[in-house]
Amino acid sequence: MKSTQYSEKVLDHFRNPRNVGTLEGANVAWGEVGNPVCGDLMKMFIKVEDEKIADIKFQTFGCGSAIATSSMITEMAKGKTLDEALKVNRQDVADALEGLPPIKMHCSNLAADALHEAIKNYRNQKKGKVPLPVVRGTKASAKEIVGEKKFLKGVYYTVDDPSLFKDKRVMVVDRGNKSLETALELTKHTGRVILVTPSKTVSADAELATKLRQSDVKIIYESEPLEIRGGDEVEKVLVHDLNEDEEYELFVDAVIILK
């Protein structure tokens, strides 16, 4: 069975997803789950009245079945009590959709997890235990990156002439405001500027933050470079995703670590 051979029910929910959007206000909570393997991301919002799910909305980045499972579970959960909703599992969602391709059962069937997460967050809010956002290493650390000293070409501690980076894939390591400005400046010379920051947001003043968001700078949040790899020249960087606790290689031509 091909991964995209979906049942009519899956295709229906993909084509006409139910309850898309976000919720705000009192008695609202949301849960988010991601799949570290493929980058799927699902957000489930619930509004609770009398211990029942009065309203539910979702947002999903992912394949056809990721969208269909999200849509399906909103229909299944609406009107249920929180305890009933907690019993809805991945298999129930797949069954309601008349089955999923086997390869998709685990990777894109995250909707039940997102719903459970939302319910858990709602209950914690009620108990007054508002979970603080998990912040790991918000301050850009100046720790040495493995291998940074060994390259003849490709690691820069200052940027005197940004035109040197014309058409290069440049990684700027977040070391505070100056590095954010450098990243912005570099977009005038190359289409590929990646900013790696250990924080969830960039710690810049409002104006700079807005400029960055609107720019072509690709920001990788909650991540840090572990090791620079290559021969004489930089070829790739091993990046640690702090949120998913995952490591992956990113191909770049230059790394800028402002001192």
Added chain:
Amino acid sequence: MPYFQERFGNPSSLHGEGDEATKILEDCRQTIAGFINAEAEEIIFTSGATEANNLALIGYATRNRDKGDHILISEVEHISIHNIAKYLEKNGFKVSRVPVDQYGKINMQKLASRLTPQTIVISIGYASNEIGTIQPIAEVGALAKEKGIAFHSDAVAAEGLVPLDVKRDRIDLLTLSSNDIYGPQGLGVLYVRKGMKLNPLIIGGGQERGLRSGTENMAGIVGMSKAVEIMRQEMTEEIKRLASYRDKLIKDILARIPKSHLNGHPTDRLANNAHIRFEAIEGESLILALRDEGVSAATGSACSSKTLEPSHTLISTGLLHEEAHGSLEFTFGRFNTEADVDRVIEVLPPIVERLRKLSPLYKAEESAR
């Protein structure tokens, strides 16, 4: 045509039908050789391009083990080359992989710096079957020749889209497939320059100069030869036509859809290939939505692959997994018309918009510029 409705002689037989079969076989060999400026006896028929790649690399490496144990490929090779290289690594050979730039092009300096006295063969695909980037093949050929290293190129993605010339490009081993130029499936070719020594992978009665035993797939060979004849007549015009579709599609999509980017090289790319990524959406869902509109496309997204891994080619160009995820590959062929291009341009923007509305990664304000 012979071997489809009539004539079933075996070229190895000594009777009249056998002689006739031999004549047909050799005529086809001559036709296909002419397509790449080779000699007829340099054409070896195989069961497909995959077998031709296996014969080229495993056949050459094992036969020339006494000269060295190092093989050079690039990061953006077709999966068959990557897997053959892994097989050779398991069997005692060393493999280096040349990185590419953001457009998927190999860097000659980095290639040269990876050569060692032990390097016996370089294998660089003529063009990427995914993102369409054409490699500096003549430069690699010249360097390999200078260093006395064998040069193999898998030209399947480029055949029919780039005029191939093994002499001009100094290629020693070249892979072709039949079905990529509209010939029948189940036939491939390995061009083996005169004087190259290879071990056969299939041993038997010694057909194909002993490099590929087994009765020839005559129906496939006749079909591929015919496909080559048609391709040679049409190619020049066809390249122009397809390139105009490609350029129109790329230009219009990038202009109409915010936060969309071209993957692959802006100019050195196959005439039939447009490869575009869209921020904050995933390729498989794009393909599903396009299918509802009668449009077929491919994606480098992990979600549609058997292994759930994103395209190694896109990752090698420096994309993050989530970016490779949102990539869409359009290829044009003989049976496409300009109306098909217009159709894609018409249906794609609303699909992207609809899927982005579902996506938690897409912030409308960020695209308002």
